[in-house]
Amino acid sequence: MAQAEGGYYVPHQSSWPIIGSVGVTALVVGIALYLEGIGAGPWVLGAGLLITLWMVVGWFGDVVREGLRGLYSDQVDRSLRWGMIFFIFSEVMLFAAFFGALFYARVLSVPWLSGEDPATSRLIWDSVALTWPTAGPANAAMEWRPMGPWPLPTINTLILLTSGVTLTAAHHALKDGNRQKLVGFMWATIALGVLFIGLQAYEYYEAYAHLNLRLETGIYGSTFFMLTGFHGMHVLIGTLMLGVIAVRCMKGHFRPESHFGFEATAWYWHFVDVVWLGLYIFVYIL
Template sequence: MAATHGGYYLPHGSHWPITGSIALFILAVGTASYFQGAGWGPWAMLLGFAILIFMMFGWLGTVISESVAGAYNEQVDRSFRWGMSWFIFSEVMFFAAFFGALYYARVLSVPWLGGVDVETNKLLWDGLSLNWPTAGPGHADFEFEYMPAWPIPTINTILLLTSGVTITIAHHALKAADREKLVKWMWATVGLGATFLMFQAYEFYEAWHHMNLTMHTGVYGSTFFMLTGFHGFHVTIGTIMLIVITLRCMKGHFTPENHFGFEGVAWYWHFVDVVWLGLFIFVYVLI
């Protein structure tokens, strides 16, 4: 059983960590086997993913039950805050790597190779003419359209910035113990996130089918889809988190004094907003 000794919370024994480890192992083996052409690979991937989803529902359900029952103390609350802070920091570094790849390709590699820097052009690829956006030196004549900032990216920027406002209003409603206002603005945030994803799905469809902009469109296509695609994945995860938290708000799980579950999701959502602003500027506007 869970217990508190000397102000430090000791969780009870749980089977969820080993369940998650088994799920990740099966998922990894299945993915590797699929890439190697094994017929059973996709089924192993599906099994591993199913066990992982089962684990997440079970483990998070246990945490929610313990929180609602008042099993956690201030030390646990601090641990959760530090854990979420380091998680978001790791996500910042994740996106920083892809922004760095975009910077290197656009600001350094293309000028070196494409004739802007005459000396390096002569040394590395004499006679090559290259300007951003480009599919790269091996596909200098590859025809495609780049994604403009208007209309969909601009609309999505407005949607995400508005969602940052709505979740902040919901947070203030929670601290004021106004559940009706809290739930209303949380569902508004969920709706804005879902609308963003629908617009981005349409954008990807247009890029892939009408603009010849795919993952095969050299360095521009790969950096575009890696940055926007991973951000879209994070928005998807964030929207799911918002739905869960909204349902918990409807059940009255949070109080004005104790609601880090809400705050953690709000932190994550604001992080998603900030990353999108960087994407909008460096991927779409400064093309």
């Protein structure tokens, strides 16, 4: 299964990387087909999702079992930490691209098309007056309203900030060897994550049902749902990760001096918190 060469853990041959590649590819292709209105889209998307979930459960299960068998040295621990750091950095770049699209549309494109440079704007439209938030000329011929910061986004902000506090309290309990307190704060964090997801789903219902704010509501609608939707997906993934870690805490898998699985999940959750603060400021308030 595995061997140590020169004091460094060498994993056994694994089929999970290629299975994951197939699953993620099918997932992305399925989403593209669905957005294009092609009938096979939902089926390809579903198959990709199932394959990806199978890979995640199987691969992480192998990692957990190998860690419990004591196969990971300090050097492997450092490698895992750097791997998580680079993963979070890639997520930072993903959201940086999304925030960049919002910045470009709001600060550069809309003012330019609205006549900031009259000589240029007349080449595109005559008498166009756009102000943010906008769905395009004549608001894309539809009546709609933007999503304000109160009450749901503000409540969700307080929920995520509180979840960061409870997760930090759980971390301190783990380092103190207090399993009862650790498990309690972990499940409190998970409950807050589930509550956030539920409120965001209700926010989307309000957007569609009462504000007429939809994905096709011009540049504002597309950037709003792109940023908040991808963040919501990350909260969902983070909540699932916290659930797995909570079960492992209940089983006593972590020790005060060795608990990188917990730390990696905590890093991810705090990253999700920070991204939401940026969303709350630049999408809902400004």
